[in-house]
Amino acid sequence: MFDNGENVPSRRCYCPNGNCGPSGALNISSCRYGAPAFVSMPHFYLADPSYRDAITGMSPDKEKHEISMTIEPTTGIPIQVKAKLQLNLLIEPVESMSMFENINKTYIPMLWFTQEANLTASYAxxxxxxxxxxxxxxxxxxxxxxxxxxxxxxxxxxxxxxxxxxxxxxxxxxxxxxxxxxxxxx
The missing domain is CATH 1.20.5 (Single alpha-helices involved in coiled-coils or other helix-helix interfaces)
Structure with missing residues (x-):
């Protein structure tokens, strides 16, 4: 889902100018008025290890951080969806600002949240x-x-x-x- 095109070539279209970064975070800058925002799974679960290595305190856990979906097998209708996502901010060196001249390119987790959708009784x-x-x-x-x-x-x-x-x-x-x-x- 958050592949940069390394594993699934059709996902390269989500990389503006071919600059995606490592696999595991989706660039949503164009959706956020150009803010360097990226979406990933919490604690960079299933992402390239370089994301976790750049930040301390990351401990991805399959039970807590994976996306799960229950689908009715005959029709393919989703019965229950639990998506856990993390919003990250990309910090890069900026030569014109002395405070940001010598920092490493890092994706900083800002928050993570859970979205859950269940099939209502009428749809059931x-x-x-x-x-x-x-x-x-x-x-x-x-x-x-x-x-x-x-x-x-x-x-x-x-x-x-x-x-x-x-x-x-x-x-x-x-x-x-x-x-x-x-x-x-x-």
Missing amino acids: SQVKLLLILPTLGTVTCFGIAGIGVLIFFIGLFVYIRQKWRGEDNQVLLSKYDGDIRNRSDM
Whole structure:
């Protein structure tokens, strides 16, 4: 995440003028009106050792300083995100100021903070619905197909029954013809 392009070449685009410094801190100067601000993980966790070597008191700890994310595996929706970040100020030698002439280029930690985001109850219910939609769609499809097949067989049964009844109930002589014969016999 804070690579300078050494490990992931596509991350070089975040280096203004190709000057990123060691891997482990992201230059956010352009977002902070040109202030020499950099973001890293607290205590320079997973950063190049040169950051920690320049400052005393740095003791990165995986349990305290890593970024964690819980993702629903089917949809890829983040369920919980815990990001711990540190804001650093870059101090460099300045020839025109005697106070800063002989200092080493150093990233000084200013503060670190934790951002946490959890899935709300309303979004959780939408995720649940999203997870059952494929099953619901399959059941609906087979249900409609089953009703269609049932209606087809009922129609076929009624048609065949009507044909058989039609042959059984077929009138060979009409009543009217019989009445005429009876009258002529008189």
